[in-house]
Amino acid sequence: MANKKRGDLWLILGVLLAAAGLFVLLWWLPKPGAAVEITVDGRLYATLPLDSPTTLEIPSDTGNTLVIADGQATVTAAGCPDGICVRHRAIHRTGESIVCLPNQVVITVIGGTPALDGEV
Amino acid sequence: MKRKTALYGLLVALAFIFSYIEALLPLPIGIPGIKLGLANSVTLVVLYLLRPVDALVISCLRILLAGLTFGSPVSMLYSLAGGLCSFAVMWLCRRSGRFSIVGVSIAGGVSHNLAQLAVAAVVLLTPQIVWYVPVLLVAGLITGLLIGLLCRGLLSKLTRFMRH
Numbered sequence: 440m441a442n443k444k445r446g447d448l449w450l451i452l453g454v455l456l457a458a459a460g461l462f463v464l465l466w467w468l469p470k471p472g473a474a475v476e477i478t479v480d481g482r483l484y485a486t487l488p489l490d491s492p493t494t495l496e497i498p499s500d501t502g503n504t505l506v507i508a509d510g511q512a513t514v515t516a517a518g519c520p521d522g523i524c525v526r527h528r529a530i531h532r533t534g535e536s537i538v539c540l541p542n543q544v545v546i547t548v549i550g551g552t553p554a555l556d557g558e559v
Numbered sequence: 560m561k562r563k564t565a566l567y568g569l570l571v572a573l574a575f576i577f578s579y580i581e582a583l584l585p586l587p588i589g590i591p592g593i594k595l596g597l598a599n600s601v602t603l604v605v606l607y608l609l610r611p612v613d614a615l616v617i618s619c620l621r622i623l624l625a626g627l628t629f630g631s632p633v634s635m636l637y638s639l640a641g642g643l644c645s646f647a648v649m650w651l652c653r654r655s656g657r658f659s660i661v662g663v664s665i666a667g668g669v670s671h672n673l674a675q676l677a678v679a680a681v682v683l684l685t686p687q688i689v690w691y692v693p694v695l696l697v698a699g700l701i702t703g704l705l706i707g708l709l710c711r712g713l714l715s716k717l718t719r720f721m722r723h
Contacts, residue, residue, distance in 0.1 A: 446657030447665070451700065454669055458696040465690055 473533060474550050475512045477505065480543045487512075489531060489548070499542035512546060514539070567617060574601035574621035575628075582629055593698050596668055596706055598625075602646060603664055603710045608717060611650045618642050633682075637675045644674035660714060661707035668703025669696060 474488045479499050487493060489510050497503040501518025511529035514537055524539035536547040577597040586593055598621060606614040622642050626635030648670035652663045672695035680688050 444657060444659045444662060446652075446655070447659050447662035450658065450662050450665055451704075454665070454696050454700045458693040458700075461696070462693040465693075 473510075473531065473548055475505075475507070475530075476547045476549050478545045478547075486549075497542075497544055499539065499544045501542055503539050503542055503544050505546060512537070512548070514546070517542065567613070567620070570601055570605060570617045571620045571624065574598040574617060575624050577601065578621065578625040579629065582625075593695075594702070596671065596702050599645065599664070599667060599671070600706050600710050600713075602642075603649065603660065603667065603706065604713060604717065606646075606649060606653060606663075607660060607710075607714055611653075614650075615646050618646055636682075637678055640678045641671040641675040645671035659707075660711050661704060664707025664710060665700055665703035668701075668706065669699035672696070672699040 473490075474486050476486050477484045477495075477497060479497060484497065485495065487495065487505075487507060489507060489512060492508045493506075494515075495505040495507075497505055502516075503514055503519075503524060504516040506513055506515045509529075511531040513529035514524040514527065517525050517539055519539055519541040521541065524537050524542075524544070527537045530537055530546070530548055533548050533550065536545060538545050575598075577600070581594050581597055586595065601621070602614050602618045605617055619639075619642065622635065622638045626632070626638055630638065645667040649663050649667040652658045652666045658666065673692070676688065676691055676695055
């Protein structure tokens, strides 16, 4: 009765698998409630939630086109000379940002569950 | 009947002292809500030596007593949720015969933590809490394992004692 039984092993494995699986799942899920904050020339222009797909033409100096889709934000077109903002990959994690220096546009991800790194 | 009363009193007092000790010496791990669950060793041993209902009653009495003495109504709610759930799980695991006392203890530890987390989720209504599940799963596993090993050693010695 007190000896190890097969059920014990399955239980331990099951718990470890569940813990690992859940952790991975949580890590890769899009953080709920996250939004992007758009500032132009230092002033807040708009705040948009990441979960509703939309296209926004930001009225900056030469224009930036922001597209929100699949829980991510990306700049698809811009009139600035270097186009760094367009080449930047889509952002979705809190703290990530896309900046267009010539047009003074800053797009930052805010809110939602804080990203794990650096958070308690 | 008289014999049971004295025995119950003894066991509740023992479990209560275990609770008290744990309240005095919180584990150095920074995660809130993680404890060894020493008092559960009493529940576990009683489950194996006496009847399941004895384990349930002693567990509930201990939770009530500890909650009133050095806990709060909120802490008692969590303790009760954890205690009732883990008792049910441990009882079923034992009945199935597929687990050793260590396995039963692990099941108890894990279910205790999950039940408390469930209560916290309802009370606090924060989605962030779900991040705790993997942590508490592993913590429940480890503490359950330790308590289970402890009780396994104790059980062989105590079986002689409790033959009535």
